[in-house]
Amino acid sequence: MGLTSAKGIALTVSLFGLLAFLLGVVAENKKPPYGTPIKVKDVVICKFPSDPTIAMGSLSIVALVLAAFIGHVAIFYPYKGKSVPRGALFQSTSLSVFFVIAELVSALAFAMLLWATITEGHHRTSNIHHDMDTLCPTAKTGLFGGAAFLALDAALFWLVCQMLALNARADYLDEDEDEDDKGEYGQVYATDADGTKV
Numbered sequence: 001m002g003l004t005s006a007k008g009i010a011l012t013v014s015l016f017g018l019l020a021f022l023l024g025v026v027a028e029n030k031k032p033p034y035g036t037p038i039k040v041k042d043v044v045i046c047k048f049p050s051d052p053t054i055a056m057g058s059l060s061i062v063a064l065v066l067a068a069f070i071g072h073v074a075i076f077y078p079y080k081g082k083s084v085p086r087g088a089l090f091q092s093t094s095l096s097v098f099f100v101i102a103e104l105v106s107a108l109a110f111a112m113l114l115w116a117t118i119t120e121g122h123h124r125t126s127n128i129h130h131d132m133d134t135l136c137p138t139a140k141t142g143l144f145g146g147a148a149f150l151a152l153d154a155a156l157f158w159l160v161c162q163m164l165a166l167n168a169r170a171d172y173l174d175e176d177e178d179e180d181d182k183g184e185y186g187q188v189y190a191t192d193a194d195g196t197k198v
Contacts, residue, residue, distance in 0.1 A: 006166060009074045010159055016067035017155020020060045024113060024148025027056035031120065031144060035127070035136030046127040046136035054124070057117035057144060064113060064151045068106040071158025075099070075165040088172045095164040102157035109154050112147035116140070 031053040035046040075089065090096050119139040127136070 005077065005079055006074075006162070009070060009077065010162055013067050013070050013074060013155055013158050013162070016063045016070065017152055017158070020063035020067060020109075020113075020151035020155070021148045023056045023060035023063060024144050024151060027053045027060060027116075028142070028144035028148065030056065031138055031141075033141065034138055035123070037134060037136050039132065042130065042132075044129045044132055044134050044136075046123070046129065046134070048124055048127070048136070048138070053139075053144075054117060054121050057113060057120065060144075060148065060151065061110065061113045061117065064106065064109055064154065067151070067155045067158065068102075068110075071102060071106075071155070071161060074158060074162035079166070079169065082169075082173060084169045084172050089165055089168045092164060092168040092171075095161060095168055098157060098161050098164055102154060102161050105150055105157055106154040109147050109150035112143055112150060116143035116147060119143075 030051045032049050032051060035048040038045045038047055075095075076086070078084075090099070116139045123136075123138050129136075
């Protein structure tokens with residue numbers, strides 16, 4: 001059994017969606033709750049433990065972007081060399097609805113991952129504070145984890161979109177092929193009991 005292009009694209013979307021999820025969860029679990037404040041004269045320097053949070057968050061963003069890009073490819077790819085116009089694909093209401101949902105969930109996951117990664121990076125680079133009561137904060141707890149689940153949801157929605165696009169494609173291509181097989185309008189044949197045309 002060979003790997004068809006539809007299965008290959010679906011597996012790739014699944015792989016990058018799962019990778020974005022796992023990297024986001026690792027970023028959430030490895031993120032320290034706060035840094036260690038070190039008071040020096042009239043400033044506080046925040047010391048953070050070495051951890052892979054920012055790298056994992058960045059890689060999760062890359063995996064999510066790849067999953068969303070390949071999700072778009074899954075919808076518009078000319079399977080078996082036969083392309084279908086966008087208008088014909090989006091005549092399917094369910095495909096249109098799931099496409100919008102996949103876009104929104106992907107954008108929300110991207111925004112949350114980006115927000116958490118940039119915030120964490122900002123806290124690490126801007127670690128000198130003049131407020132002597134600072135607690136050396138990190139990115140809000142749960143942002144990486146929530147974004148990771150949204151990234152997984154986005155990949156699942158792209159897979160649903162691919163299935164719906166394949167159905168819409170099959171309907172469109174069946175209509176084109178059936179037009180050739182139907183013959184002229186008004187040609188109706190009836191058969192006798194013995195099988196001869198009347």
